Amino acid sequence: MRRQRTDTSDVWPRMTRRAALLGTAQLGLMGVLGWRMKELQIDQADEFALLAEENRVNMRLIPPARGLIFDRNGVPLATNEPVYRIVIVREAAGEPQQALARLARVMLLTPEEIEGAISEMERMASFVPVTVKDRVTWDDVARVMANMPALPGITAEVGLSRHYPEGADTAHVVGYVGPVSDYDLSLMEDPDPIFQIPKFQLGKTGVEAKLEDQLRGQAGTQRIEVNATGRVMRELSRDEGIPGTDIQLTIDAHLQAYVEARMAGESAACVVIDCATGDLLAVGNAPSFDPNLFVRGISVLDWTSLNENIYHPLAAKAVQGAYPPGSTFKMVTALAALEAGAISPEETVYCPGVTNVSGIKFHCWKSGGHGNVDFHDSLKFSCDCYYYEVGQRAGIEAISAMAKRLGIGVRHDVPMSAVSEGIAPNAEWKQAQHDDVWRVGDTVNASIGQGYVLATPLQLAVMTARIATGRAVKPRLVKTVNGAEQPSGAGEPLGLNENLLRRVRASMFDVVNHQRGTAARSRIVTEGMQMAGKTGTSQVRRITPEERARGVTSNADLPWERRDHALWVDFAPFDNPRYAVSVVVEHGSGGSTAAAPIGRDVTLQALYRGFPPIEAYPEDRREEAQQMQERVRAIMQGRPIPALDRA
Known part of the structure; x- marks a missing residue:
């Protein structure tokens, strides 16, 4: 069979084009490879020479700038200040003991600092920098930097540390920060990697702790290149992260400082609240402490001195301390009885100086009694027997409900540490807490703010603001967050009978302004600035029948810790309430002598926005x-x- 001859005239051009395209692609690829080889071998020769010498790239977290805290007028309460520290990276430094011994030849290190650094390095990953010494001088930094070739893995850094310009004045409100501890980490389900940063500061108390998530910010990152000895060769990239949120509090720093100074020498607490907005203008606690001690690392001596002080300077008494409110609670009992119709304002109760209930004698503070007393005089003269009677008529359930309505027995939402709920007891509460039934004697005690009733100075200030305004005023401590105004605490109407509230306020006015009122010595005489108030004295010990028979021992003759607490509440001006104030002086003996003068002075300071004229x-x-x-x-x-x- 004859083979057919193939015509190649049309195939040859196609083969030629394919060869050309393939050749062009090959030449292009070789060109790219040649250009890349030139770049790697010539243009980036120095960079890869460094990497060839066992260099490595490390990633480090950069602590964000912590959010600042200001008072209502922009006065800084918590700031950040630059500090120098010496840090060590274990994997670059080698054997820790030897590395620290070399460092000790350059700068002074105590045995405690060396031991602490070694302990920290054992706890942390080998590539995590550990602070050897914080807050070092520039001379120390210069010596370390000059000797870096002999100190592999050791370097000086500059960072930010917390500082509290107002010191002890705002310690219990603002709180303080401190290094993250193992205990702190144990409380977290998923700890932020930022807590691995050496000596990273975490809010421990007060606003610093309660608003930690907002104040902390988000960590940045730093890519650095280090050589075989651990020396940082250069920074490859840097992301500063997100700084923390700035917080503005409702506190007035000047008024706060005045309150702290006015209570100096006492174990006391004082709260000033704005009746219109609920803003807490001052939350004072005495004695106080310098929060900067904790930031810098408090010494054993300082810690022991604070912790063993019988006046408890570390306790935030204004929100944490729960005290029997004594006669300041009588407005609660009165409103409960009046609202329930258990007694009318004009009805009188006879006070012989003692009331017998189920065979138990309950005494009035005035041993001879007050005689026939109506509601108005019962507050003005603080007659106990009147309240023993009306308390029984109203019953504990009505009293407890009114207490909570006025803010006692309620945990108020303020970002401070250990805010107490207080106690507005009733039968259910006693059964649950003491496995016992409620008795009439319990009601008699509760009617004058004794027995199981407990209230904090914050709650007493809220109670007074609610009586003054008729609204459910809520305490507000945070004014703005990054400039955004926070909700007001003005509150809605309480729904109480306004006529009855007016009667209560009028009685409180006479407590101070009537010549026989229990706080007449602490009145304000400036027209239009007069205040209404109520004294209170609460027992911290039981007076036995035997002691009464021989004569009750004077507070002045008792040890300090067995004396009565002194309490005071007020609002002013009477005709247009702007501020409500509460004061508790621990073991101050008498509300009219110890607490009322402080309350008057603080109220005047708030009204005049500074020291008042003596003519007030x-x-x-x-x-x-x-x-x-x-x-x-x-x-x-x-x-x-x-x-x-x-x-």
């Missing part, structure tokens, strides 16, 4: 007021404190 005080109290003002000014200015003439 009664004429017979002006010399004493002048002495007190000089003493407080000296404390606020850090000058020697003048003696106070109490003659």
Whole structure:
């Protein structure tokens, strides 16, 4: 069979085009490879020479700048200050003991610092920097930097550390930060990697702790290149992260400082609340402490001194301390009885000085009694027997409900540590807490703010603001977050009978402004600024029948810790309430003598937005007021404190 001849005339051009395309692609690929080889071998020769010398790239977290805290007027309460520290990376430094011994030849290190650094390195990953010494001087930094070739894995860093410009004045409100501990980490389900940063500061108490998530911010990252000895060769990239949120509090720093200075020498607490907004203008606790001690690492001596102090300077008494409110609770009992119709404002109750209930004698503070007393005089003269009677008529359920309505027995939502709920007891509460039934004697005790009833100074201030306004005023401590205004605490109407509230306020007015009122010595005489208030004294010990028979021992003759607590609440001005104030002086003996004068002075300071004129005080109290003002000014200015003439 004859083979057919193939015609190649049309195939040849196609083969030629394919060869050309293939050749072009090959030449292009070789060109790219040649260009890349030139770049690697010539242009980036130095870079890869460094990497060839056992260099490595490390990733480090950069702590964000912590959010700042200000008072309502922009006064800084918590700031960040630059500090120098010496850090060591174990995997680059080699054997820790030897590395630290080399460092000790360059700068002073205590055995405790060396031991602490070794312990920290054993706990952390080998590539995590560990702080050897914090807050070092520039001279130390210069010596370390000059000797870096002999100190592999050791370097100096600059960072930010917390500082509290107002010191002890705002310690319990703002709180403080401290290094993250194992205990802190144990409380977290999924700890943020930022906590691995050496000496990273975490909020421990107060606003710093309660708003930690907002204040902390988000960590940045840093890619650095280090050589075989651990020396940082260069920074490859840097992301600063996100700084923390700035917080503005409702606190007035100047008023806060005044409150702290006015309570100096006492174990006390004082709260000032704005009746219109619920803003907490001052939350004072005495004695206080310097929160900067904790930031820098508190010494054993300082810690022991604070922890063993019988006046408990570390406790936030204003929100944490729960005290029997004594006679300041009588407005609660009165409103409960009046609202329930258990008694009318005009009805009188006879006070012989003692009330017998189920064979138990309950005494009035005035042993001879007050005689026939109506509602108005019951508050003005603080007659106990009146409240023993009306408390029984109202019953504990009505009293407990009214207490909660006015803010007692309620945990208020403020970002401070250990905020107490207090106790507004009833039968169900006693059964649950003490496995016992409620008795009529319990009601009698509760009617005058004793027995199981407990309230914090914050709750007493809220109660007073609610009585003054008729609204459910809510305490507010945070004013703005990154400039955004937070919801007001003005509150909605309580729904209480306004006529009854007016009667309560009028009685409180006479407590201070009637010549026989229990706080007449602490009145304000400036027209339009008069205040209404109520004294309170709560027992911390039981007075036995035998002691009454031989005569009740004077508080002045008792050890300090067995004396009565002194309490005071007020609002002012009476006609247009702007501020409500509460004061508790632990073991101060009497509300009218220990707590009311503090409350009056603080109220005047708030009304005048500074030191008031002496003419605001009664004429017979002006010399004493002048002495007190000089003493407080000296404390606020850090000058020697003048003696106070109490003659």
